[in-house]
Amino acid sequence: MRSFRDFLQKAQQSGVAIGHFNISDLVLVKAVFGAARELNVPVLVGLSEGEREFVGTRQIAAFVRSLREEFDFPIFLNADHTHSLAKGIEAAKAGFDSIVFDLSALPIEENVRQTKQAVEAMKAVNPSVLVEGEIGDIGTGSEIHESSPDLSKGLSTPEEAKQFVESTRVDILAPAVGNMHGMLRSMVRGETKKRLDIERIAGIKRAARAFLTLHGGSGTDDEDLRKAIAAGINIVHINTELRVAWRHGLEHGLAKQPDEVVPYKILPSVVDSVKQVVGSRLQLFNGRHVAHGT
Ligand code: G3H
Ligand code: ZN
Numbered sequence: 001m002r003s004f005r006d007f008l009q010k011a012q013q014s015g016v017a018i019g020h021f022n023i024s025d026l027v028l029v030k031a032v033f034g035a036a037r038e039l040n041v042p043v044l045v046g047l048s049e050g051e052r053e054f055v056g057t058r059q060i061a062a063f064v065r066s067l068r069e070e071f072d073f074p075i076f077l078n079a080d081h082t083h084s085l086a087k088g089i090e091a092a093k094a095g096f097d098s099i100v101f102d103l104s105a106l107p108i109e110e111n112v113r114q115t116k117q118a119v120e121a122m123k124a125v126n127p128s129v130l131v132e133g134e135i136g137d138i139g140t141g142s143e144i145h146e147s148s149p150d151l152s153k154g155l156s157t158p159e160e161a162k163q164f165v166e167s168t169r170v171d172i173l174a175p176a177v178g179n180m181h182g183m184l185r186s187m188v189r190g191e192t193k194k195r196l197d198i199e200r201i202a203g204i205k206r207a208a209r210a211f212l213t214l215h216g217g218s219g220t221d222d223e224d225l226r227k228a229i230a231a232g233i234n235i236v237h238i239n240t241e242l243r244v245a246w247r248h249g250l251e252h253g254l255a256k257q258p259d260e261v262v263p264y265k266i267l268p269s270v271v272d273s274v275k276q277v278v279g280s281r282l283q284l285f286n287g288r289h290v291a292h293g294t
Pocket of ligand 1: 022142143180182215238239240
C-alpha cells in the first residue's frame with residue numbers, strides 16, 4: 001500500500017482533495033469506509049483528543065489498519081486537533097498517518113517555537129508521519145452554534161503562512177480563510193452557507209508551497225469548496241455534518257422500530273444516514289457530479 005503522502009501528492013496533481021471525516025464510534029467508521037469504497041477514492045478518518053479518549057488511540061489505529069490491510073484500501077488515520085506534545089507522541093507511536101498539532105490559540109511566535117519542536121519529536125518516533133500546523137482563528141467546536149464568532153481578525157496571510165511553514169517544517173498547513181468550526185442552526189437547515197476567501201487561499205498556496213487543509217468544512221457552499229480545491233486545498237475536514245446525520249439516523253432507527261433492542265438492527269439507519277453525507281462530500285471533493293448536494 002502506498003503511503004498517505006503518496007495519495008496526497010496524487011490528489012494534488014489531479015486537482016482533487018482528500019476527504020477527512022471525524023469519527024467517534026465504529027458506526028461512523030463503517031459509514032465513512034463504506035462510502036469511500038463505493039466511490040473508490042482514498043479517505044482520511046480523524047479523531048480529536050476527545051474523540052480518541054472515547055474510542056481509544058491504539059484501538060482505533062488497529063481497527064483502521066485492519067480495514068486497510070484486509071481490503072487493500074487507502075483509508076488513513078489522522079490525530080486531529082492535538083494540543084500537547086504528549087498526545088502527539090502517543091498518536092505517532094500508535095501508528096497514525098498524520099497529526100494535526102494545533103497551537104493556533106497561542107501567539108504566533110510561541111506557536112512556531114513549539115510546533116517546530118513537536119515536528120522534530122514526532123518524526124523521531126515515526127519519520128513518515130505527516131505533521132500539520134495551524135495558524136489563525138477559525139473558532140472551536142464541531143457543534144451547532146447559536147451565533148457566529150467574529151473571525152475577521154484571525155484570517156491568515158500569505159506572508160505568515162510562508163514564515164510558519166519554513167520555520168516549523170510542517171508538511172501540511174491549516175490556514176484561516178473564512179472557514180469556521182461547527183454550524184449555525186440556519187446552516188443545518190440549509191438556509192445559509194459558509195463562504196471562503198478563495199483569493200486568500202491561492203495566495204497562501206503560492207507563498208507556503210505546502211499541502212493545505214481546510215478545517216470547518218461543514219455547511220460550506222459547494223461552489224466555494226470546488227474553487228478552494230482548485231486554489232490549492234488538498235484535504236477538507238467534515239465533522240458537524242456527520243454528527244447531525246448520526247443523530248437523525250439514530251432517531252429514525254429508534255422511531256421506526258420502537259420495540260427493537262438489537263443494536264445491529266437499529267444502527268444500520270445511522271450508517272445509511274452518515275454514509276449519504278460522506279458520499280455526497282467525497283463526490284464533490286473528487287470532482288464527481290453531486291446528485292444531491294448537502
Ligand atoms: O477538524 C475537524 C473539522 O475542522 C470539522 O469542522 O465540524 O465544521 O465540519 P466542522
Ligand atoms: Zn478542525
